[in-house]
Amino acid sequence: MNVVCIGAGYVGSVTGTAFAAIGHQTTIIDIDQKKIERMNRGESPIYEPGMEQFLPALIGRNLFVTSSYDAVAEAQVVFIAVGTPSQEDGTADLRYIKLAAEHIGRALSKERFTVIVNKSTVPVGTSELVASLVEEASGLVADKDFTVVSNPEFLREGYALEDVFFPDRIVVGTVQPQGLQVMRELYHNLIERVGYDQLSELFPFSYHPQMPKATYFETDAKSAELIKYAANAFLAVKISYINEMARLCEVLGGNVRDIAEGMGLDTRIGKKFLQVSSGWSGSCFPKDTAELLATSQKYGSEMTVVKAAIESNERMHLHVVEKVVRKLQSLNGKRIGILGLTFKPDTDDARKTQASYIIQKLVELGASVRVHDPQGMAMFQSLNSHLKVTYCREPLETGTRSDAVILLTHWQEYQELDWEAMYPVMRRPYVLDTRNYLESARLTALGFCYEGLGLSTIS
Numbered sequence: 001m002n003v004v005c006i007g008a009g010y011v012g013s014v015t016g017t018a019f020a021a022i023g024h025q026t027t028i029i030d031i032d033q034k035k036i037e038r039m040n041r042g043e044s045p046i047y048e049p050g051m052e053q054f055l056p057a058l059i060g061r062n063l064f065v066t067s068s069y070d071a072v073a074e075a076q077v078v079f080i081a082v083g084t085p086s087q088e089d090g091t092a093d094l095r096y097i098k099l100a101a102e103h104i105g106r107a108l109s110k111e112r113f114t115v116i117v118n119k120s121t122v123p124v125g126t127s128e129l130v131a132s133l134v135e136e137a138s139g140l141v142a143d144k145d146f147t148v149v150s151n152p153e154f155l156r157e158g159y160a161l162e163d164v165f166f167p168d169r170i171v172v173g174t175v176q177p178q179g180l181q182v183m184r185e186l187y188h189n190l191i192e193r194v195g196y197d198q199l200s201e202l203f204p205f206s207y208h209p210q211m212p213k214a215t216y217f218e219t220d221a222k223s224a225e226l227i228k229y230a231a232n233a234f235l236a237v238k239i240s241y242i243n244e245m246a247r248l249c250e251v252l253g254g255n256v257r258d259i260a261e262g263m264g265l266d267t268r269i270g271k272k273f274l275q276v277s278s279g280w281s282g283s284c285f286p287k288d289t290a291e292l293l294a295t296s297q298k299y300g301s302e303m304t305v306v307k308a309a310i311e312s313n314e315r316m317h318l319h320v321v322e323k324v325v326r327k328l329q330s331l332n333g334k335r336i337g338i339l340g341l342t343f344k345p346d347t348d349d350a351r352k353t354q355a356s357y358i359i360q361k362l363v364e365l366g367a368s369v370r371v372h373d374p375q376g377m378a379m380f381q382s383l384n385s386h387l388k389v390t391y392c393r394e395p396l397e398t399g400t401r402s403d404a405v406i407l408l409t410h411w412q413e414y415q416e417l418d419w420e421a422m423y424p425v426m427r428r429p430y431v432l433d434t435r436n437y438l439e440s441a442r443l444t445a446l447g448f449c450y451e452g453l454g455l456s457t458i459s
């Protein structure tokens with residue numbers, strides 16, 4: 001099929017690459033010239049394991065990247081994968097969606113039926129909004145000359161290629177017959193894994209033909225739009241829940257790691273998303289929970305569970321700061337090292353991470369802060385230019401004459417760090433591990449004062 005993908009970001013670049021890999025003629029369109037140039041050189045516009053293998057194999061063959069919307073006229077399917085950031089009131093900012101819809105409308109062919117697919121995370125009713133904007137710009141009629149389908153994306157950064165090639169579910173929101181038919185055809189090769197044997201050497205993960213197949217789930221557009229928000233908010237609630245459990249353990253005793261494991265053994269609950277942390281963050285959960293809450297309030301049906309999860313999450317960020325204060329007392333003149341600026345490992349995405357909130361508080365309390373991240377420093381710095389911190393090339397440098405080192409992101413590199421070398425450079429050997437990720441017994445044996453979260457059981 002002939003496919004266009006608007007947006008070469010974390011979702012668009014990976015989705016476009018995957019559709020090209022399974023045999024569709026694919027054009028990715030973006031307004032960012034730097035991303036276009038990078039991709040045309042065969043380089044990934046984002047840090048995502050595996051992209052550097054796929055792009056050189058596809059670029060110029062059946063994957064093209066450009067700023068021109070001309071390819072829309074030839075396309076059977078046009079994905080919209082542009083950003084939908086939060087506005088002040090929490091609702092999603094649809095300006096990029098609207099612009100993309102207008103451009104699509106102007107470029108759309110009158111000769112063929114086109115399926116426009118919302119892959120971006122968008123509020124209920126956005127399919128109708130896009131349809132009306134495309135009608136206005138093209139003079140064509142929705143559901144006669146073109147249709148708009150909702151097909152939310154569930155990929156995880158760091159595992160994006162695995163999630164796109166092996167999704168657990170594909171949600172397609174439309175009741176329009178041509179839309180349904182084109183979407184089934186589009187996803188056929190992906191569900192049936194046509195050509196995967198040849199692709200497998202490019203996968204950054206091991207491929208077994210017996211891996212379970214994706215469930216292809218059809219529903220109406222509004223339900224599909226809401227499924228994405230409902231799923232993300234539910235996961236946020238789950239993390240907030242285990243984080244509150246960790247705080248309770250610190251008061252009552254108990255080990256949150258064992259509690260999470262014991263809970264997760266119940267298949268109704270499951271093990272995932274019960275990992276303690278300084279709180280959920282990143283480019284999706286904060287904006288998606290904010291949008292769901294703001295819209296539910298606007299329409300008089302407040303999602304109080306989501307509201308509580310958001311409040312609990314802010315409390316968790318603060319809890320980390322309070323733990324450091326309890327240990328070091330006044331932070332005036334104290335030096336603190338931070339390991340990890342991204343919301344999770346294996347990504348360079350440093351948008352809206354808990355690190356910025358926690359560092360801001362530490363700086364306000366008088367600490368000087370030294371930070372390191374294997375991939376996220378450049379983005380963090382450009383988004384947080386107001387934060388006066390020292391960026392360290394090597395993780396060990398965060399410990400230089402520091403009174404504390406706080407691990408915020410569980411990059412493997414930090415577990416493998418030469419902690420023996422870290423010990424003598426620190427002024428006070430206090431390590432706060434907000435992911436309960438480091439080898440606590442080893443660190444304690446080296447002489448560190450090690451603290452995790454919710455690990456208060458006294459043996």
Ligand code: NAD
Nearest residue numbers: 007008009010011030031032082083084096100120121153
């Ligand atoms: P992003 O900011 O990384 O990428 C968006 C891209 O769209 C940018 O490269 C931007 O230049 C481009 N763009 C903006 N307006 C454009 C226009 N008019 N024409 C062409 N290109 C345009 O965003 P992202 O992280 O890829 O997220 C995209 C959407 O997918 C969001 O709604 C997000 O919530 C959703 N989503 C993201 C993830 C994730 O892990 N990042 C996962 C699932 C869903």
